Amino acid sequence: MAQSQAVQQRPKDYGHSAIATGRSPHPTDWMVGWKPLFWSCALIMAANIFLWCWNYTFAFTAGLNSASPEFTRYYRTLFWGELIVLGIFTGIWYGWLIRTGREIAGQACERAEEVRRIAILWSIIGATSLSIYIEASFWPNWDGSWHQTMVRDTALTPTHIPMFYFFFPLSVILAIGAYLYGKFRIPALYARDKGFPWSFFLLISAAVFECMQVAFNEWGHSLWISEEFFAAPFHWPFVTYGWLASGMFAVWGETILRLFEIEKAEEVATTDTRDTRFQPHAAAD
Amino acid sequence: MAAGTSTIAEATERQRRLELKELLQKQYKWIDRKWDLVFWVTAIFVVAGAADITKQLFAGDWDFWTDWKDPQWWPVITAFATIIIPSALQYIQWAAWRFPTGATYTSVCFFLAAWVGRYFQWHVAENYPMNFVWPISTVCAGIILDWTLMKTKSFILTSLIGAHVWAILVWAYNYVPLAPFLQPAHFMDHVLTLSDVQGIVYIRSQTPEYLRLIERGALRSFLGETQYVSLVFGGTVAFVGYWIGQFIGRYLAVWPIRRYLKTL
Numbered sequence: 001m002a003q004s005q006a007v008q009q010r011p012k013d014y015g016h017s018a019i020a021t022g023r024s025p026h027p028t029d030w031m032v033g034w035k036p037l038f039w040s041c042a043l044i045m046a047a048n049i050f051l052w053c054w055n056y057t058f059a060f061t062a063g064l065n066s067a068s069p070e071f072t073r074y075y076r077t078l079f080w081g082e083l084i085v086l087g088i089f090t091g092i093w094y095g096w097l098i099r100t101g102r103e104i105a106g107q108a109c110e111r112a113e114e115v116r117r118i119a120i121l122w123s124i125i126g127a128t129s130l131s132i133y134i135e136a137s138f139w140p141n142w143d144g145s146w147h148q149t150m151v152r153d154t155a156l157t158p159t160h161i162p163m164f165y166f167f168f169p170l171s172v173i174l175a176i177g178a179y180l181y182g183k184f185r186i187p188a189l190y191a192r193d194k195g196f197p198w199s200f201f202l203l204i205s206a207a208v209f210e211c212m213q214v215a216f217n218e219w220g221h222s223l224w225i226s227e228e229f230f231a232a233p234f235h236w237p238f239v240t241y242g243w244l245a246s247g248m249f250a251v252w253g254e255t256i257l258r259l260f261e262i263e264k265a266e267e268v269a270t271t272d273t274r275d276t277r278f279q280p281h282a283a284a285d
Numbered sequence: 286m287a288a289g290t291s292t293i294a295e296a297t298e299r300q301r302r303l304e305l306k307e308l309l310q311k312q313y314k315w316i317d318r319k320w321d322l323v324f325w326v327t328a329i330f331v332v333a334g335a336a337d338i339t340k341q342l343f344a345g346d347w348d349f350w351t352d353w354k355d356p357q358w359w360p361v362i363t364a365f366a367t368i369i370i371p372s373a374l375q376y377i378q379w380a381a382w383r384f385p386t387g388a389t390y391t392s393v394c395f396f397l398a399a400w401v402g403r404y405f406q407w408h409v410a411e412n413y414p415m416n417f418v419w420p421i422s423t424v425c426a427g428i429i430l431d432w433t434l435m436k437t438k439s440f441i442l443t444s445l446i447g448a449h450v451w452a453i454l455v456w457a458y459n460y461v462p463l464a465p466f467l468q469p470a471h472f473m474d475h476v477l478t479l480s481d482v483q484g485i486v487y488i489r490s491q492t493p494e495y496l497r498l499i500e501r502g503a504l505r506s507f508l509g510e511t512q513y514v515s516l517v518f519g520g521t522v523a524f525v526g527y528w529i530g531q532f533i534g535r536y537l538a539v540w541p542i543r544r545y546l547k548t549l
Contacts, residue, residue, distance in 0.1 A: 028319050037323065056410060115315040122320075126327035129334075133398065136334035140341055141402030144349060145411040145418075148489045189545075198541035228491045230345035231362070239342050242335030242370070246538035249377055252324060253542035257549065259320070263313050 027112045033119025040127035044170075048134050051162035054078065055142070063158035064150065079156055082166040090173050094180060101184025111262050117185045118255050124181060125251055128174040128203070131167055132245055135210075139163035147228035155218040164214050172207040178251070179204065189258050199254055202247025210241040332391050333398035336370040340395070346492075348399075349407070351417055351466045352484035354459075356512040364452035364519035365526040367423045368430075370395070372530025375434060375443075377538050385435035392427030396420075417483045419462065426454035444527045449520030451527075456516060 027033050054074075055063070062070035109117075143159040150157075156165075179200040182190035190197055220234035340348060343366035347359045375387030399420035407418045433447040434440070466480040477485075 026315075028315055028317060030319070034319065034323065037327075052405070059410075112315070122323055122327075126323060129327045129329075129331040133330035133334035137337035137341075137398045137402055138406070140338060142406035142410055144341065144345060145407045145413065148349070148492050149411060150491060152491070198544060202537055202541070230341060230349070231343055231347075235342045239339045242338045243373075243533045244537060245331055245335055246373060246377075246533050247541065248331055249328075249538035250541035250545075252328075253381070253539070254545045256320070257542070257546060259316055261549070263316055266314055 027116035028119050033116040034123060036120050037123035037126045040123060041130050044127060044130050044134070047166070048138070048162075051166065055158050055162065059146070059158040066154035066156060075156060075158060075161055079161050079165055082161065083169075086166065086169055086173065090177075093173075093177055097177065097180045097184065101180065105184060105187075111266050114186065114188070114262055115259065117181075118259060121178060121182055121186060121255060122252070124174060124178040125248060128171060128178060129248065131171045131174055132242075135163055135167035135171060136242055139167060144228075144230050148230070152221060152226065152228070164211075168207075168211050168214065172204070172211060175200070175204045175207045186255075186258070188261075189254055197250075197254070199247045199250030202244050203251065204247075206241050206244030206247065209244065210238065213237045213241070329394045329397075332370065332374060333394035335373075336367070336391050336395035337398045337402065339369050340366045340399075348421055349418055350484060350489075351419075351463065351480035352478075354463050354466075354480070357515055360452060360456045360512070360515045361519040361522055363421065364448075364455055364523040367395075367421075367426075367455060368448060368451050368523045368526040369530040369533070371423070371427055371430060372444075372527045373534035373538065375431065376440070376531055376534030379434065380534075380539050385431040388427035388430040388434075389424065390427075392423040396422050396424055413487060416466075417480075417487055421455065421459040423451075423455055423458075425458040426451045429454055440531060444524055444531075448523040448527045449517075452519035452523045453516055456512075456519070 025032065030038075058070075058074045062068070062074040065071060066075075139159060139162060143157075143163060146157065146159045179190065179197075182200070183192065190200070216237065217234060220232070224234065225232050340363075344359075344362040347353045347355075347363055353359065371388035371391040373387075374391040375385075378384040378387035378390065403418055403420050404415065407413045408415050429450055430443065430447040433450065434443045437443055437446070463480075466483070467478050469476050470479050470482050472482050472485070
């Protein structure tokens with residue numbers, strides 16, 4: 001609410017879409033507020049296609065024996081490569097979010113700008129949703145088909161490496177990144193003084209819990225059920241990820257309510273301006 | 286007196302309808318259809334992922350192979366595993382918009398995700414034929430579950446009626462593609478079903494057994510009624526699954542929003 005009261009009416013340039021269409025720029029134009037959605041989803045899909053093609057090419061020729069030199073060359077390298085890429089990406093992104101977030105903290109924010117930021121938050125959430133699908137549906141299918149036919153001799157199997165060590169942590173990174181974005185840029189909803197939101201608590205804990213469950217899963221396979229019965233009891237805790245990810249709906253719901261607040265504030269401001277403008281005429285009449 | 290009360294009630298109702306119509310046609314500056322589009326499209330992925338992982342980890346083996354689709358366990362476990370997320374989405378969409386569409390939406394998302402996974406990861410990557418590893422569909426059951434909510438407007442009645450109908454429809458709808466694989470075949474001096482032959486021919490070296498002998502125990506002596514006993518029990522466990530889904534929808538998705546609403 002503090003954001004609504006501290007608004008400025010200064011027009012803002014939202015980029016090239018206004019030039020292209022010849023009309024005033026809009027914070028929710030596809031290439032303004034929603035642009036990160038397309039870029040992030042395109043990058044995630046590109047990574048997924050690359051990893052799928054890598055596995056399709058090397059799984060049977062280099063991925064069957066974890067003690068072989070081929071496995072080290074094609075799969076341990078991939079494993080470390082994934083972790084390094086994710087580490088660098090996280091450092092840069094979080095660093096940028098926190099550094100620029102601290103710079104703008106406490107500054108007044110236009111209503112249109114806040115709408116744009118909510119669209120960007122939705123874009124990050126959309127990318128998280130795609131990552132969740134890839135890790136919870138797309139790769140588990142190959143993991144199932146692989147483990148029901150191939151011998152498991154390590155926790156670093158060809159299907160685990162993309163799934164457990166790339167997309168699982170990627171979802172954690174995206175969920176925490178979405179929260180950091182909201183915390184610094186949408187303070188009306190997620191400022192520190194409002195406490196940690198339940199919505200993000202559920203979403204982040206879903207992603208973190210999933211990574212922890214990997215350890216339990218591998219431990220269970222090492223001594224309990226080595227062959228792959230997919231509905232094995234120690235697989236069951238994985239489902240809590242999908243359930244806790246419902247927190248994503250809470251993020252959507254909270255931000256929609258905030259959008260209505262912003263619209264209401266805009267309506268009030270517009271009405272006040274109009275009343276002030278016509279007051280002299282009314283008096284003259 | 287009664288006529289006067291009736292006129293006031295009609296006027297109030299007319300006024301309420303006008304207000305609702307005005308609200309519906311209200312023009313916003315920044316809230317437009319793009320938000321709807323982004324929400325419904327991006328939600329497909331998390332819903333599909335949640336539904337598919339729930340099914341895979343509770344009932345995956347029964348869904349992966351035709352020879353696991355037995356009359357004893359498959360109808361029970363599948364009914365439980367597949368109703369959870371549709372129930373959660375049914376609550377979310379009903380609470381948010383009074384849309385009786387949550388179960389159908391989830392079923393369609395789940396169907397698409399299951400087919401993408403099965404085609405690329407089982408057929409293309411591992412060379413299993415699609416007629417051995419095809420996934421089930423819950424779309425028909427989802428439509429009826431939503432229809433039950435629409436007509437009863439009650440989650441309790443939907444759970445009591447809809448969960449049993451769900452169990453029956455999930456089995457009946459998927460029995461159509463399964464039936465051809467239950468035809469008898471003479472194989473190595475034994476009479477087996479075609480799906481059993483598939484299970485022998487396509488080797489799964491890491492599964493507990495090559496040919497899963499599912500029908501065992503006393504239910505074999507139920508004079509062919511195994512299927513019906515399983516379906517009724519499937520409805521019972523689907524009822525439990527429905528309320529697990531309601532818990533997810535009510536307390537993990539909607540409760541935080543209501544909590545925020547109170548602060549406004």
